[in-house]
Amino acid sequence: MDMPSPGLAEFDYVKPASLLEASRLLAERAGEAQPFMGGTDLFVRIRDGFIRPSIVVDVKHLPGMRGILYDEQAGLTIGAATTMNEVARHPAVQAHYPLLAEAAKSVATYQLRNRATLGGNLCNGSPAADTAPAALVLEGRFVLYGPGGEREVPASEFFLGPRETAMQAGELMTAVRFPPPRAGGAGKYLKLGRSKAGDLSIVGVAVLCFPNGTATSGHCFRIALASVAPVPLRVLEAEEVLAAHPPGEETFALAAEKAMETATPIDDVRASAAYRKAMVRALTLRGLRDVWAELAGQED
Numbered sequence: 001m002d003m004p005s006p007g008l009a010e011f012d013y014v015k016p017a018s019l020l021e022a023s024r025l026l027a028e029r030a031g032e033a034q035p036f037m038g039g040t041d042l043f044v045r046i047r048d049g050f051i052r053p054s055i056v057v058d059v060k061h062l063p064g065m066r067g068i069l070y071d072e073q074a075g076l077t078i079g080a081a082t083t084m085n086e087v088a089r090h091p092a093v094q095a096h097y098p099l100l101a102e103a104a105k106s107v108a109t110y111q112l113r114n115r116a117t118l119g120g121n122l123c124n125g126s127p128a129a130d131t132a133p134a135a136l137v138l139e140g141r142f143v144l145y146g147p148g149g150e151r152e153v154p155a156s157e158f159f160l161g162p163r164e165t166a167m168q169a170g171e172l173m174t175a176v177r178f179p180p181p182r183a184g185g186a187g188k189y190l191k192l193g194r195s196k197a198g199d200l201s202i203v204g205v206a207v208l209c210f211p212n213g214t215a216t217s218g219h220c221f222r223i224a225l226a227s228v229a230p231v232p233l234r235v236l237e238a239e240e241v242l243a244a245h246p247p248g249e250e251t252f253a254l255a256a257e258k259a260m261e262t263a264t265p266i267d268d269v270r271a272s273a274a275y276r277k278a279m280v281r282a283l284t285l286r287g288l289r290d291v292w293a294e295l296a297g298q299e300d
């Protein structure tokens with residue numbers, strides 16, 4: 001009896017010498033050619049038959065795609081092909097953007113993080129991408145190179161739907177930029193998965209808080225969620241509650257309730273929609289308490 005043979009469909013492997021060459025190829029063969037960096041999303045999707053590109057274009061070695069640069073004035077620039085382990089262990093990321101380091105470290109396992117890249121995580125357009133909530137609350141900007149030259153897209157405008165992003169035919173992500181860190185801020189990424197390591201999130205919650213004299217509360221809070229909507233989601237309704245009321249247990253509970261109301265999860269193999277909603281409230285509340293306690297600790 002013939003059994004279906006698991007494995008990758010055939011494709012051509014191309015390693016362009018420049019961004020221009022890569023972008024031209026991707027534009028000319030749009031729909032057939034697919035870029036890749038770590039391949040931890042792409043090859044799984046090819047193997048499982050979701051996509052069937054005839055060409056895969058290796059872009060991880062191209063100029064400017066790797067490395068991490070930090071400058072007090074300019075902020076942080078991370079090459080799109082920088083791996084999750086490189087992001088998570090970089091001293092400047094740990095010191096100034098600990099929320100991003102936490103998010104990168106929460107991805108899968110150590111071995112996978114040696115291949116999986118920051119840019120691949122974002123370009124994949126999954127609502128479950130662990131670094132997306134961090135990019136949203138830290139107001140990251142994605143550098144895209146394409147037939148029209150280079151442009152920057154704010155994280156808030158990048159995610160359009162499941163597997164759908166603002167990238168156009170022939171465009172490649174080359175880097176992710178973050179503004180300088182907010183003085184006196186604290187951030188946290190909380191992830192709930194089916195196991196402690198190696199799984200996509202059931203819910204992911206990023207919380208950032210920093211002093212802000214113009215807010216009634218004296219602080220600005222930002223919250224973003226993974227795995228509970230068609231896209232990674234910034235929860236502006238909850239942020240408004242936090243801006244308008246004095247920080248504390250009552251306000252945090254109200255904001256966590258708003259975050260839960262904003263989430264529109266689905267039932268899937270990982271969890272039911274109802275459980276996900278309850279966990280949005282629980283993790284948002286925990287994240288708010290954690291960052292507030294950390295800020296209080298900094299003031300002591």
Ligand SMILES: Cc1cc2nc3c(=O)[nH]c(=O)nc-3n(C[C@H](O)[C@H](O)[C@H](O)COP(=O)(O)OP(=O)(O)OC[C@H]3O[C@@H](n4cnc5c(N)ncnc54)[C@H](O)[C@@H]3O)c2cc1C
Nearest residue numbers: 037038039040041042108116117120121123129130172173
């Ligand atoms: C076992 C396992 C566990 C996982 N666990 C997690 C997890 O816990 N959290 C999580 O968030 N993810 C997880 N993932 C998904 C995956 O590992 C991450 O999303 C990873 O960061 C993808 O990066 P990559 O470099 O491998 O991307 P690739 O597979 O190379 O690419 C991903 C997508 O982006 C496109 N792309 C790649 N590079 C570019 C570019 N420069 N410009 C434009 N488009 C580009 C590709 O065409 C593809 O569609 C897991 C995957 C596996 C197999």
